[in-house]
Amino acid sequence: MKTMRAILGMAAGAVAVQAAEAPSEDELNEAIRRNRMGMIVVETKPGATVKVEQVRHAFWFGAALANQAFDGRMPEADRERYLAVFRENFNSAVTENALKWLSMQPEAGPVNHAVVDAMLAWTDAQGIPLRGHNIYWGIEKFVPGWLKELDDVELRKTLEARARDVGRRYRGRFAEYDLNNEMIHGNYFAERLGERITLDMARWVKAQDPGAKLYLNDYDITTGRKLDAYVKHIEALRAMEVPFDGIGVQGHLHAETFDRGELQRALDELAKFGLPIRVTEFNVPGQRSKYYEKREMPITAEEEKAKARELADFYRICFAHPAVEGVLMWGFWEGANWIPQSSLFKRDWTPTPAAKAYRDLVWGEWWTRWEGKADANGRCEVPAFLGTHEVRVGEALATVALTKQARSVTVTMGK
Numbered sequence: 070m071k072t073m074r075a076i077l078g079m080a081a082g083a084v085a086v087q088a089a090e091a092p093s094e095d096e097l098n099e100a101i102r103r104n105r106m107g108m109i110v111v112e113t114k115p116g117a118t119v120k121v122e123q124v125r126h127a128f129w130f131g132a133a134l135a136n137q138a139f140d141g142r143m144p145e146a147d148r149e150r151y152l153a154v155f156r157e158n159f160n161s162a163v164t165e166n167a168l169k170w171l172s173m174q175p176e177a178g179p180v181n182h183a184v185v186d187a188m189l190a191w192t193d194a195q196g197i198p199l200r201g202h203n204i205y206w207g208i209e210k211f212v213p214g215w216l217k218e219l220d221d222v223e224l225r226k227t228l229e230a231r232a233r234d235v236g237r238r239y240r241g242r243f244a245e246y247d248l249n250n251e252m253i254h255g256n257y258f259a260e261r262l263g264e265r266i267t268l269d270m271a272r273w274v275k276a277q278d279p280g281a282k283l284y285l286n287d288y289d290i291t292t293g294r295k296l297d298a299y300v301k302h303i304e305a306l307r308a309m310e311v312p313f314d315g316i317g318v319q320g321h322l323h324a325e326t327f328d329r330g331e332l333q334r335a336l337d338e339l340a341k342f343g344l345p346i347r348v349t350e351f352n353v354p355g356q357r358s359k360y361y362e363k364r365e366m367p368i369t370a371e372e373e374k375a376k377a378r379e380l381a382d383f384y385r386i387c388f389a390h391p392a393v394e395g396v397l398m399w400g401f402w403e404g405a406n407w408i409p410q411s412s413l414f415k416r417d418w419t420p421t422p423a424a425k426a427y428r429d430l431v432w433g434e435w436w437t438r439w440e441g442k443a444d445a446n447g448r449c450e451v452p453a454f455l456g457t458h459e460v461r462v463g464e465a466l467a468t469v470a471l472t473k474q475a476r477s478v479t480v481t482m483g484k
Contacts, residue, residue: 091329107476129395131161236277
């Protein structure tokens with residue numbers, strides 16, 4: 070019987086057959102080498118100097134974009150800094166509140182697309198993929214009040230109009246969507262219209278945007294508390310033939326620390342479905358910490374150091390896992406973060422120890438930088454992280470990409 074440690078080295082979609090203790094740092098590093106790296110082969114003149122520099126990760130290291138940076142509420146100096154720091158630290162994004170129905174259409178009547186349009190314009194200009202969070206949210210307190218006043222026939226028509234509006238207006242623009250948020254915790258629409266409404270929701274979106282990638286998204290999964298319920302939910306949706314494309318797990322239902330073994334177990338269990346997994350909403354400290362109810366409470370220097378260690382361990386486990394394709398923070402700056410103490414940057418933009426830990430991983434330990442000389446046959450073999458790289462030989466420059474599907478690339482240049 071394979072242990073958790075053996076499973077870490079298996080290919081994407083591997084099935085965990087038993088839970089075990091969390092893997093060690095050495096085991097995680099080996100899994101990262103297996104699952105996140107490939108080989109760039111350079112063919113050139115013997116002895117030629119070769120330089121390889123990564124320019125982008127394939128893995129999503131992302132964060133939520135706050136409405137106030139796009140709706141005029143954030144002071145311009147802060148907005149400029151916010152967007153600049155975002156570009157410096159993240160390669161992907163998610164709408165924190167902009168796409169939520171309650172945000173776009175709090176009252177019956179015209180839909181306000183302005184904030185969503187502004188976010189998409191900015192992320193498109195930066196080449197940053199944007200997740201759409203979310204098309205529907207069936208937790209009753211987040212359902213617009215005017216929807217609850219509709220009879221079942223009108224409610225169904227209105228749900229369809231919402232899906233078709235999003236699908237048609239943003240066709241090909243969003244990298245992926247959360248279809249119906251947090252269904253295992255509440256599903257007002259299914260309670261009113263039956264479980265098959267989820268199938269209809271997906272079909273309506275895809276009718277307007279056939280390429281739309283639809284994700285499930287729920288919480289208390291990485292803690293293990295709701296893992297079994299989520300697995301059953303996914304199985305039921307598959308049996309119903311709901312066309313969803315990925316599995317989202319939120320990452321903020323822990324406290325000041327998180328259970329490494331439960332995170333590993335959750336990822337392994339969900340990997341059985343053979344779908345990409347995205348950690349969609351990460352904070353540390355999290356929603357069960359003392360800070361959630363006391364958001365003005367200062368965080369001490371020692372607690373900041375502990376936060377940095379927690380963040381690094383969480384990211385290392387996720388980056389090592391072959392089924393996980395990204396982690397997105399739910400806020401990174403104290404001035405726009407629902408749990409301010411979980412931020413990478415203070416209100417005055419001072420970086421925290423967690424910011425250093427994050428950057429040391431993403432732009433240090435997990436970033437390809439290599440310089441050397443071709444051998445006597447004019448060949449270099451450079452181990453490199455999956456993503457986009459620039460290869461230089463003298464004045465010659467080539468851009469190459471390593472992916473999960475193409476882990477080895479050969480480039481001939483400078484001969």
